[in-house]
Amino acid sequence: MERLRVAFLGPRASFSHQAASESFGTAAADLLPQVSFADAFTALQQQEADYAVIPFENSTNGSVVQTLDLLADRNDLYKDVKVCGEYYLTVHHCLLVRKGTYPSGWAGYDGSITKLYTHPQAWGQCDTFLSQHFKGIERQDVSSTSKAAEIVSRETERSAAIASRFAAKFHDVDVLKENIEDRADNTTRFLILRNVLAGRTAQLELEQPNAPTAPSEAETTHKTLISFAIDHSAPGALADALLIFKAHGLNLTSINTRPSLRRAWQYIFFVECGRTPSDENKDAVLKALNDLRQATEFCRDLGTWKDQLGTNIA
Numbered sequence: 001m002e003r004l005r006v007a008f009l010g011p012r013a014s015f016s017h018q019a020a021s022e023s024f025g026t027a028a029a030d031l032l033p034q035v036s037f038a039d040a041f042t043a044l045q046q047q048e049a050d051y052a053v054i055p056f057e058n059s060t061n062g063s064v065v066q067t068l069d070l071l072a073d074r075n076d077l078y079k080d081v082k083v084c085g086e087y088y089l090t091v092h093h094c095l096l097v098r099k100g101t102y103p104s105g106w107a108g109y110d111g112s113i114t115k116l117y118t119h120p121q122a123w124g125q126c127d128t129f130l131s132q133h134f135k136g137i138e139r140q141d142v143s144s145t146s147k148a149a150e151i152v153s154r155e156t157e158r159s160a161a162i163a164s165r166f167a168a169k170f171h172d173v174d175v176l177k178e179n180i181e182d183r184a185d186n187t188t189r190f191l192i193l194r195n196v197l198a199g200r201t202a203q204l205e206l207e208q209p210n211a212p213t214a215p216s217e218a219e220t221t222h223k224t225l226i227s228f229a230i231d232h233s234a235p236g237a238l239a240d241a242l243l244i245f246k247a248h249g250l251n252l253t254s255i256n257t258r259p260s261l262r263r264a265w266q267y268i269f270f271v272e273c274g275r276t277p278s279d280e281n282k283d284a285v286l287k288a289l290n291d292l293r294q295a296t297e298f299c300r301d302l303g304t305w306k307d308q309l310g311t312n313i314a
């Protein structure tokens, strides 16, 4: 079998790189760094990559809206891209500075840092630490935490990056303070995406490469993500749509919304639901999608995969 091509948000040493390399750890895979999540989606749609590993939500900070916007696919750019797996990564952030700038470490820190860099996802995960020690200090969003470490390694001003210990080593910068995340259990759930038309990944559907836990088939929950929009002027339209999930025995596990950008104040709903497969419910998702097509302005099946939290919710 040819080597798999796995797209992730680069440069190397980003959290997405870590998630990609851990989730495809045992497979023969080439990891392909991308400048943005959109580039990773494009690489998949054009079949220049077999999989993409993209952050979807964080246990401290909630949903990753950039990812929801790409899944919303308002311009039909990624029509063949679907979710086929997930991976949970515990995320520890460090405050990184150019090598040698603070020889006495955090204990001797004199408050001289004037600018902070990181990926937008990271600010909200380190809120308590930042408001205690860096209130009012300029913050600059950059394309990834690894990019932030790279910038700081070259800057002559007193600046700092929020990134991983791994990124510190990779870009040869110092760790001024580690574990600055608000919560020790700070975890990001990454989605593994594939192009449904790509034959070379078909056999891996529903399988997470290198699954951290391996529950038996009977106790594995399958999750499905479906997006839809409804006519907000009809009373009960959302309730009717959600009742379809219940009617087919699909357990709702999360709901997100993003603006539809078709009309002001209309939303795209992203509903995640779970089911433990059985003979009775094997067509539940297909049936629910058929019913949803009648009850919504549009709906889209964004894929089904195995739950890696190992919870049996049916």
Ligand SMILES: O=C(O)C(=O)Cc1ccccc1
Residues within 6 Å of the ligand: 009, 013, 014, 015, 016, 017, 055, 091, 119, 121, 122, 143, 144, 145, 146, 188
């Ligand atoms: O910027 C990175 O390293 C990413 O991969 C995005 C991200 C940022 C913070 C937590 C998890 C993922």
